Amino acid sequence: MSFRLAGCRPAVLNAVALVVALSASVAFAQNTKAPAATKAPAAAASTTKPASAATAPAAATPTAAAAHDDNWMMSTKPGDATSGQGKAAACGACHGMDGNSTDPQYPKLAGQHEMYIAHQLHNFKSGERQNAIMLGMSTPLSDQDMRDIAAYFAGKQPLPGVADQALVERGQKLYREGDPDRGIPACMACHSIDGRGNPGAMYPQLTSQHAQYIEAKLKDFQSGTTWGHEAHAQIMPTVAKNLDPQDIAALASYIEGLHVADHGTAAASP
Known part of the structure; x- marks a missing residue:
């Protein structure tokens, strides 16, 4: 499912500002923790299995990320379609205001399951699903925003298509x-x-x-x-x-x- 939200220059600017802010905070955190990092080799050298100690953090990271991705919607409420209508306004240029896109390169969202739409938005934001435009559009959205937008489109009726x-x-x-x-x-x-x-x-x-x-x-x-x-x-x-x-x-x-x-x-x- 490919999303492309139009009319969203402010959202893009917000996304850029968010990325800059996050990058600054990460750099600050790395600088403040530098002394502790310099002690790591000495601690590892004192163990009998340095290789295991070195690889353990890397092995744990994907597991933590997977748990986060699988459970992120547990902290949100079911989507509010009324609230989602306003939040989804920018989506209309590509996907149609009612979720029935007129350009066949963009998917119809009308009637699509709320959890599925929200999950794909989350995938775009996290980078699990690659799309440069949707990364920028989804970054400013909170988890609840995603549920609300998804609920709005889920409540719409897809227009029937015609097969060859x-x-x-x-x-x-x-x-x-x-x-x-x-x-x-x-x-x-x-x-x-x-x-x-x-x-x-x-x-x-x-x-x-x-x-x-x-x-x-x-x-x-x-x-x-x-x-x-x-x-x-x-x-x-x-x-x-x-x-x-x-x-x-x-x-x-x-x-x-x-x-x-x-x-x-x-x-x-x-």
Whole structure:
């Protein structure tokens, strides 16, 4: 999911100021702790296993970071859509004021799960998901801001897309059945038959998403791009590597045509 928030020059300036302030504080902290650091080699030399002592901090760091990333939303309240509407105003130029982007290079956010949107914003801010624009846009946001923005878009209805009828058969087969002989699982196993996804497992909604965006992301996954360190973030690169260009085009088109019909009936094609 790629975010690009427009009309946000003040936010960018705030982000730059924040980065400068953080850099200054880090430099100050390093200078004040310099004497203690000079004593470390002597302490290590006095131990019988200096190699273990030297590598222990490095091994502990990823674990601490992972715990932080997994639990950061525990300190926030559920998103407030009313508050989120104002905070999401800058998002409208790219993603649409109601989350239905008109430019297919930007994803529709309407109806996307609150936790998923907030988690991706957090990934942009932390650098787990690489995007220079979104790094700048997400940096000034607090964890609660992310939840509020996500709640606003989650409450919107995605506008249905249209699939290319020439690609529906192939796309539907891959989406519903996969291709076990080539190691391709059915997409609906994670994203559901109508593309609604699974918010608890952090599998995003795909319903009516732009084919151009889906195709671009599948190609990114195919090249090894990941959106985090969690287990669920490692799934798509493994799946996408087995897709050929025709598979990607068919799946992307089929997904754009996915929508939920009246009375909760899934419509597999437009």
